[in-house]
Amino acid sequence: MNYKHAVQSMTSIMARFTDYVGKHLPDDVLGKLRQLREAEDSPLSKVVYDSMFENLAKAEELNRPSCQDTGVIQFFIKAGSDFPLLADVRNILTEAVRTATQTAPLRHNAVEIFEEKNTGNNTGERIPWIDWEIVPNDKGITLEVYMAGGGCSLPGQGKTLMPAAGYEGIVQFVFDLMTSYGVNACPPLLVGIGIGGSIEVAANLSKKALFRPIGSRHADPRGAEMERLLEKGLNDIGLGPQGLSGKNSVMGVHIESAARHPSTISLAVSVGCWSHRRGTIRINDDMSYEIISHKGATL
Amino acid sequence: MKKMLTTPIRNEDIEQLTAGDIVYLDGCLITCRDMGHRRLIELGRELPVDLQGLAILHAGPIVAKDGEGWKMISIGPTTSMRMEGYEKEFIRETGVKLIIGKGGMGPETMEGCRTHKALHAVFPGGCAVLAASQVEEIERVEWLDLGMPEALWVCRVKNFGPLIISIDTRGNNLFEANKARFNEKKVPVIEEISRQVRFIK
Numbered sequence: 001m002n003y004k005h006a007v008q009s010m011t012s013i014m015a016r017f018t019d020y021v022g023k024h025l026p027d028d029v030l031g032k033l034r035q036l037r038e039a040e041d042s043p044l045s046k047v048v049y050d051s052m053f054e055n056l057a058k059a060e061e062l063n064r065p066s067c068q069d070t071g072v073i074q075f076f077i078k079a080g081s082d083f084p085l086l087a088d089v090r091n092i093l094t095e096a097v098r099t100a101t102q103t104a105p106l107r108h109n110a111v112e113i114f115e116e117k118n119t120g121n122n123t124g125e126r127i128p129w130i131d132w133e134i135v136p137n138d139k140g141i142t143l144e145v146y147m148a149g150g151g152c153s154l155p156g157q158g159k160t161l162m163p164a165a166g167y168e169g170i171v172q173f174v175f176d177l178m179t180s181y182g183v184n185a186c187p188p189l190l191v192g193i194g195i196g197g198s199i200e201v202a203a204n205l206s207k208k209a210l211f212r213p214i215g216s217r218h219a220d221p222r223g224a225e226m227e228r229l230l231e232k233g234l235n236d237i238g239l240g241p242q243g244l245s246g247k248n249s250v251m252g253v254h255i256e257s258a259a260r261h262p263s264t265i266s267l268a269v270s271v272g273c274w275s276h277r278r279g280t281i282r283i284n285d286d287m288s289y290e291i292i293s294h295k296g297a298t299l
Numbered sequence: 300m301k302k303m304l305t306t307p308i309r310n311e312d313i314e315q316l317t318a319g320d321i322v323y324l325d326g327c328l329i330t331c332r333d334m335g336h337r338r339l340i341e342l343g344r345e346l347p348v349d350l351q352g353l354a355i356l357h358a359g360p361i362v363a364k365d366g367e368g369w370k371m372i373s374i375g376p377t378t379s380m381r382m383e384g385y386e387k388e389f390i391r392e393t394g395v396k397l398i399i400g401k402g403g404m405g406p407e408t409m410e411g412c413r414t415h416k417a418l419h420a421v422f423p424g425g426c427a428v429l430a431a432s433q434v435e436e437i438e439r440v441e442w443l444d445l446g447m448p449e450a451l452w453v454c455r456v457k458n459f460g461p462l463i464i465s466i467d468t469r470g471n472n473l474f475e476a477n478k479a480r481f482n483e484k485k486v487p488v489i490e491e492i493s494r495q496v497r498f499i500k
Contacts, residue, residue: 047321047461048423055426068361068373068427105372107361108447118446151378151401151424168493175489179481183474184378184402186424226496233488237481242423243402244463245477275425 001287007088009287014096014143016299017291018073019104021145021279022065025056026293028214029190029276032251036188036241045246052241052274067275069149070106073097073122074129076146076211080138084285089141090130097121097128131204139285142292144211147277148270152189155181158199158206158268167226170195170267171233177269178234178250183243186273190214191234191253194268197260202268209254210272211280218255227253241274251276307352308396310416316464318471322420323460324354324397327438327453331355332377334449335442336385339392347441348451350393356422357382357400358430359448362437371434371454375427376401379419386419387411403465403474412466419466422459433459 001009025033037049059066075093079086100106101122110124111117122128155177161169174193182189194205217224231253240246251274260266272278280292291297304312306326316322329348338344360374379400382389386404389395390411398408398417401424408419422430434454441451465473 044319044321044463047463051423051426051429051461055423055429058428058432062428062432064428064431065361065373066428067425068359068375068431069377070361105361105363107359107373111446118448120446149425154378154381163499166499167496171489171492171496175485179478179485183478183481184380186401222496222498229492229495233485233492236488237484239477239481242421242463243474243477244421245480273425 003084006085006287007092010085010283011092011095011099013281013283013287013289013299014093015099015103017279017281018096018100018145020294020297020299021277022070022104022106022147023059023063024294024297025066025275026278026280027295029251032214033188033274036248036251039247040241042246044244045240048241048244065104065106067149067277068107069151070104070109071147071149071277072109072127072129073106074131074146074148076131076144076208078133078135078142080135080140082137082139082285083141084139093128093130094123097123140282142280142282145279145281146211149273149275152185152271152273155185156268156270157181158203158266160199160264160266163263163265165265169265171230173267174230174269175234178239179237182271183239185271186275187239187241187243187249188251188274189249190251190272190276191230192270192272193253193255194257195255195260196258196266197264199266199268201258202266203270205256205258206268206270209256210270210276211278212254214252216254218257223255223257227255304397306354308354309352313396313416313418314468316418316467318464318467318473320464321461322464323458324462325457325459326354326455328354328356328399328456328459329454330358330360330374330450330452332357332359332449333381334445335451336382336389338442340385340388346393346451348453350395352394352396354397354399355395357398360431360452362447362452369437369440369452371431371437373427374430374434375425376422378402379404379421383407390415390417399462403472403478405475409466409470409472412468413470416468418464418468420462420464422462430459433457
């Protein structure tokens with residue numbers, strides 16, 4: 001395959017994958033939702049879970065985006081240093097988003113700052129957003145496509161604490177956020193917590209925490225324990241589906257961390273709604289690909 | 300038995316409904332969210348749709364051109380709390396009887412619902428294809444200059460729901476009551492977890 005064909009091929013794969021992600025939840029999210037649905041017994045929780053699963057079935061049947069808010073499209077990339085199309089990845093993803101906006105169709109969600117006009121095609125200044133990590137000596141590329149709606153972006157907050165506040169300060173912050181903004185952000189939520197030494201590090205990590213498979217744990221035993229404690233504690237409050245109260249609150253709690261400055265503890269929280277539309281795809285240098293998040297999916 | 304509301308909605312249709320009840324809507328439903336509220340209340344522009352006795356949906360749908368008209372693809376509720384600053388006045392100005400959205404609304408909306416007899420209800424968030432399948436027709440669109448999400452889409456709906464009443468005409472507020480309970484429950488939970496995460500020695 002020559003270079004031009006490879007660019008066309010990757011553009012087409014990413015346009016179809018972006019389209020697909022808006023219509024199908026990943027396997028781990030679906031599995032968790034089924035489990036949480038089983039636990040509920042009140043009439044309101046049941047009617048909400050019934051609506052959620054009926055909606056997913058209709059989205060599949062009618063080939064439509066399962067939620068109308070298909071977000072500002074974001075790509076979190078782990079790019080091999082030897083991936084042959086590295087120089088064109090931004091162009092490829094921008095074009096893929098334009099195409100998926102028409103084929104899916106996706107809602108028009110890119111509003112230019114200051115001009116305050118919706119561009120009508122989901123591209124705009126620095127959008128689609130691309131976050132890069134470079135993987136040495138790798139010829140392939142792994143991309144997370146993420147569609148966060150406004151509802152679950154609204155709770156996004158961060159704060160830099162003084163060390164005296166300790167990890168206890170993080171716990172307080174997370175609970176306060178979840179019982180205020182979290183209630184309206186379409187629970188059961190996936191909670192991403194970033195901890196580091198400055199606010200932008202924490203914010204970025206809080207979003208990356210949402211891409212870990214549900215049920216995975218932080219590598220440090222204390223980190224893993226804190227995830228378990230927060231998950232159980234939040235579930236004990238019982239926000240229930242849509243905040244209408246119930247047996248649980250969250251699909252999971254994931255913490256990502258970076259070593260901090262001795263004088264600061266920065267933390268940030270990002271949440272994913274129950275309709276957590278993320279997709280993971282690995283593309284090789286010959287443009288063969290594997291969809292990791294949705295087993296058996298065909299584009 | 301399914302509880303139904305049909306537009307135009309009269310005060311006596313909704314006065315007996317209580318926060319936590321589940322109802323379904325037949326009739327005329329208009330999408331109206333941030334910009335629609337802002338134009339009427341803050342900028343003093345006249346709404347191009349008479350909402351007296353009708354229902355609004357806090358939503359920004361995905362629609363597709365369908366010949367001369369439009370087809371509803373995906374339409375779920377958006378976070379109602381964003382409209383809290385406008386809703387009381389909005390109810391007074393328009394005579395709207397049913398406000399549908401996602402999540403709760405606050406004390407201003409409660410007062411508006413009590414004084415002018417209106418309801419706030421939630422449609423399950425993220426269930427946008429389910430909702431679209433209950434839209435029979437898009438009758439017209441107004442203020443399309445605001446873009447697809449913010450325009451006013453005038454829809455005829457059938458069996459639109461489930462709609463869970465969150466604020467009734469007597470001042471009950473399901474989400475505020477829930478939040479008070481969540482906040483009460485969280486105090487001992489935070490204490491217990493904090494005790495176990497004192498990693499800084």
